[in-house]
Each structure stands twice: as structure tokens, then as C-alpha cells.
Amino acid sequence: MTRALLLTLAAALTACGPGRASGPLPHEVYVWQRAWTPAVREAVAARAGDFDAVTVLAAEVGWERGPRTVARVDVAWDQLAGARAVGLALRVGPFDRASFPSARPASHGPGVPFRPGNGVVSVGPLRSPRLPTADFVVLRDQLRPPGPDLPLGATESHAAAGDALAALAAEVVAAARAAGVQPRELQLDFDAPTAGLADYARWLDRIHARVPDLPLVITALPTWLDAPAFAALVGGVDAFVLQVHSVTRPTGPDALPPLCDPALARRWIERAAALGRPFRVALPTYGYRLGFAPDGHLLGLTAEAPARPWPPDTTVRELRADPAAMAALVAELTRDRPGNLERVSWYRLPIPGDALVWSDATFAAVRRGAPVAPALAVALAWPEPTLAEVRATNAGTADAALPGTVRVTGPTPLASDGQSGYTRADTLAVTLFERGPAVTPLAPGATRPIGWLRFSTPPSREAVVVTVAP
Incomplete structure (x- = not known):
């Protein structure tokens, strides 16, 4: 099917409207760890069957210091035997905006999610649950060298990066199939510059050409909803996952925003639905530790990592997903939601020993939309x-x-x-x-x-x- 035809169909769907739906939503969960430790294996084996689908991180690409680095995750495929369906995620780190022909400086705009890098980190356009500090610290010296079709280079054009991503996508799909797992979809996890969405679409065209027989899904930021190129972008994929968590940068130790604001999330869901394309909403289970300087500015954050030394006089705060608020949002979506909202995607699967995520009992109650309270x-x-x-x-x-x-x-x-x-x-x-x-x-x-x-x-x-x- 040509891209022009896809866009025509997307426009027709938008004109007709998505309608409304009610009743329980399917739930999927993201296993985002790059290291399948015994705790990760235990959690996946025990809990994978509790969800309608499990998406596992299969590989990660980054350009932190210019040259491309590739980390292929050694997924314990046997631990997914109880999963009803398995998706593969390809996580893409920040790519130089200058390499996006249509991107402009500061094109992300306000309300961009944040992620930590290594150890105690400074904050930029980052999203913690998908770039865990512990993974970067533990695995930095364990990155496998890229295959022959993915050479490293000091600089890389947008087209070359797209070709490399397409080759890697084909590689991880082939690896899953060789292990006896038939993935239901390939998911691209990339916070592209808002002004570079048209260029991102060209990456997706390359990936689709290399993996034509697998549905292609992308993550999407709320800031993209206003971009003229967003409708075209989602018109060329099978679905998108709207990220409504970690979108506001804290302004001080005593002014922490909620990790996910249910009222904002609902508004973004309705705006995303107006595009007429199938989509999901990503909700958080995780938490951060944040460090603030004496003057109140944010020094950095960690997620799931062991406690790390902060500079003297640092004020440390914890910011966690509110299970009662998320349960209420799930209950609201169960009663009434856009008809093209397909499912809830949970970031991330709770792992034993991670003190910043919910317990299994709490998580189960939240997914039911049941009241969450201690007794x-x-x-x-x-x-x-x-x-x-x-x-x-x-x-x-x-x-x-x-x-x-x-x-x-x-x-x-x-x-x-x-x-x-x-x-x-x-x-x-x-x-x-x-x-x-x-x-x-x-x-x-x-x-x-x-x-x-x-x-x-x-x-x-x-x-x-x-x-x-x-």
C-alpha cells in the first residue's frame, strides 16, 4: 500500500470520527531492561501471562558522543513462554537535530519528557523508565560491537542512520523468530524532534521496507499532537503509543509535578483520538529519585539504580506514579473512551528489588480500575x-x-x-x-x-x- 493511500485512508477515518467505546481495556507491559538479571527473568516468567501482550526491549541505538553505538539485548526468550503475545521494541537515543533536514533548534518545545543517562545526570529531553541508569552503568562495557551491516562512524547522515536502524530492525526480528518467538509487532521508541517528524517518517519507510510483514508501532509525545506532520507520520504506521507520563520538569524539591496528570492525560487522549488512527496510552508504574541543588535547580535523577553519591547539600526527593490516580484513570477509560484507543501500555513491569515500582497486588488493582488503599x-x-x-x-x-x-x-x-x-x-x-x-x-x-x-x-x-x- 502506498504512503499516499495510507494518508487518504487516515484522513477518511478522521472525518468519520472514532466513535466511543466502553468495557475493560486490554493491557500490555514493557520489559525495558537491557540486562535480563535473575530478577527480571523471574518477573517475566511469573507475570507475562497476566497481560494481553508483553513488549521487550530487543536493541538500543545511541549517538551520545557522535559515533553510533548499538546494544543488542540478550533476551531470555524461554521466559516468555507464558506470554499471550510478544512485541519487540527498538529504542533510539537522541539523534543530532542538525541531521534532521527539517528540524530547528529547540524544536521539542515545552513539556518534553526527560530521561537519565549515566549515574547522577543532568536533565534534558530525557525519559527515565526507558533509559535506566542501572543499565547504562552496568552495561557500558558490555555493548556488543555492531554487526558488519552497522559500521560505526564519527558522524552519520540522516539517511545512513535510517538504513542502519532498518538493518537492526530486521536483525532483531530474525533473532526472535530463530528463538521460536513469533513477534506480533515491532515498536520504535524514539523521541524525535517535533519539527523533524517528516524526516522520522522517512526512517520508518526504510524500516517498513526491511520488515514488511510485521506491524509497525511508534511511541509518540503529547507535543507532537500539534505538529502538522504528525497526522502523516501516524498514517504510515499501524498504531502509536501516546506517552502521557514524565512530561513536566520539576522546578524545585517542594514543587514536584505528578508523574502522570490524569486530567492532562485524558485531554491528550481525546486529541490523539481525533486523528482517527489506532493508538494506545502509556501509563507509569515507576518512580524517580531526584537531586536538587541548594538553590532549588534540578541536578539530575536516577531510576532503579543503586543509591549514588550526590554533591554536598543536595536535597533528594522521590517521585512515584500514584496508583490511586492511575486506577481512577483506568476506571474512567473503562466507562468511556475513544473507540480507537486500543489498550493501555504499562511502563514498566515491576521487578523484585526495585523499591520505586508498585507491588504486584497494587498493579493488579490498578489494572482493574479498582480502589487502591492500604488496610x-x-x-x-x-x-x-x-x-x-x-x-x-x-x-x-x-x-x-x-x-x-x-x-x-x-x-x-x-x-x-x-x-x-x-x-x-x-x-x-x-x-x-x-x-x-x-x-x-x-x-x-x-x-x-x-x-x-x-x-x-x-x-x-x-x-x-x-x-x-x-
Whole structure:
């Protein structure tokens, strides 16, 4: 089908309007890690079947210092056996705007997403969940050299870069098929300059020519919605993924914007729908750690990486996706949405050990559009007649903050002590357990010991009473 015909069809669809839809949406999830660690393999094997589709990062191309670098991901294809469908993502780093014939300086405009690079980073047009700090730090010396069809060069024209991307796309598709995985689509993850969308379309033409038998999907920024070339761009692909997260740069440690503003997201969804093309909306599960200088300006951010040293006097804040807000947005889209909104794409799959993403229980509730809230209970357990344990249990669907003080009144114990970061402070007929600074929230479905008390003789259990204070 020619590009002209595709554009004609896109215009016809726009004129007719997408209509409205309701009911549960399909959900897909992005596995964005370049290193398939044991934790990544475990999460994929256990959770891939929970989603309608899984998109895995297959390769990444970058031009950080001029020459092109290529990282091919060693995907553990066997761990995807339980997936209902598998998509392949090709992530493209920032490309010199000067190489885009139609791009102009500062063509991105305001509201551009941000990503971290290596370690503690400065902030530019970056999007953290798709360029994880940990990956860059761990894998920098593990980049495989490009194949013979992808030579490195100090500089590269727009056309040469497009040919290289097309060759890499064909390579990763062939690798998946050789491993017995039949991908459902190829996804291009690239934050192109808004003024360079027409040039980006020429890259996509090259890729489609090399991989003609696979649907082609692209990620898209909200800033593209106003660009005259955007309608033509999406007219030449099978679908696009609208990124509505990480679009506002924080202005200070006490003025953090939401990672995803549901009201803005809904407006962008409606504007994207007006194009009449199939699309998805990408919502976040992740979080950042951000560092601010004493004067309030943003020094940088990290995502999923181990804690890193910041300059002296840095103020560090955490910014996380709000599960209650995302659940409410999913519920709203379930009730009413544009008919051409095909599914929700989640960035990213939670991995064990990543403290900045949601728990499995929270994520499941959000995908249902169910209310998300903690349900904390602190009570006594009696493993022995003379031994009482104070335990906190969270039966809710969101992390629960543990109480600052737990009071146990009744008979005086022979001994007692705090646990899990709590310290003991005994007074007459009262045992206090005080929360320490390192105590973390309690995940849904989890139980944690707070302290214990040993009595000389079995007490009346009704006489031992637990109360809590924030």
C-alpha cells in the first residue's frame, strides 16, 4: 500500500470520527531492561501471562558522543513462554537535530519528557523508565560491537542512520523468530524532534521496507499532537503509543509535578483520538529519585539504580506514579473512551528489588480500575503461651505507612525488644515500640514483626492491649 493511500485512508477515518467505546481495556507491559538479571527473568516468567501482550526491549541505538553505538539485548526468550503475545521494541537515543533536514533548534518545545543517562545526570529531553541508569552503568562495557551491516562512524547522515536502524530492525526480528518467538509487532521508541517528524517518517519507510510483514508501532509525545506532520507520520504506521507520563520538569524539591496528570492525560487522549488512527496510552508504574541543588535547580535523577553519591547539600526527593490516580484513570477509560484507543501500555513491569515500582497486588488493582488503599492492622500473635509478638499486616492494595509508636499495656514483661527497625522504650506497665528512620512502608499482603514481649507466666490475653499512634 502506498504512503499516499495510507494518508487518504487516515484522513477518511478522521472525518468519520472514532466513535466511543466502553468495557475493560486490554493491557500490555514493557520489559525495558537491557540486562535480563535473575530478577527480571523471574518477573517475566511469573507475570507475562497476566497481560494481553508483553513488549521487550530487543536493541538500543545511541549517538551520545557522535559515533553510533548499538546494544543488542540478550533476551531470555524461554521466559516468555507464558506470554499471550510478544512485541519487540527498538529504542533510539537522541539523534543530532542538525541531521534532521527539517528540524530547528529547540524544536521539542515545552513539556518534553526527560530521561537519565549515566549515574547522577543532568536533565534534558530525557525519559527515565526507558533509559535506566542501572543499565547504562552496568552495561557500558558490555555493548556488543555492531554487526558488519552497522559500521560505526564519527558522524552519520540522516539517511545512513535510517538504513542502519532498518538493518537492526530486521536483525532483531530474525533473532526472535530463530528463538521460536513469533513477534506480533515491532515498536520504535524514539523521541524525535517535533519539527523533524517528516524526516522520522522517512526512517520508518526504510524500516517498513526491511520488515514488511510485521506491524509497525511508534511511541509518540503529547507535543507532537500539534505538529502538522504528525497526522502523516501516524498514517504510515499501524498504531502509536501516546506517552502521557514524565512530561513536566520539576522546578524545585517542594514543587514536584505528578508523574502522570490524569486530567492532562485524558485531554491528550481525546486529541490523539481525533486523528482517527489506532493508538494506545502509556501509563507509569515507576518512580524517580531526584537531586536538587541548594538553590532549588534540578541536578539530575536516577531510576532503579543503586543509591549514588550526590554533591554536598543536595536535597533528594522521590517521585512515584500514584496508583490511586492511575486506577481512577483506568476506571474512567473503562466507562468511556475513544473507540480507537486500543489498550493501555504499562511502563514498566515491576521487578523484585526495585523499591520505586508498585507491588504486584497494587498493579493488579490498578489494572482493574479498582480502589487502591492500604488496610493496616497491628495485633498480637502468641507463638508460645508466654511469648507475644506484635505484628503489622497490610490486607489492602497499596503500601501502608507503619505507625510511629506502638503501645502495649498490661502485665509487665520479663523482657521485650523491637524488630524491623523499631526500638523499645519501656515505662511502668507500658511497653513502647518506636519507629526508626529506616522503616519502610508495608507492601500489600505482607506481614512484618514490630516487637516481642516475654512474660514469666502466661498472661490473660485480654489483659495485653495494643494501640498505635502515627
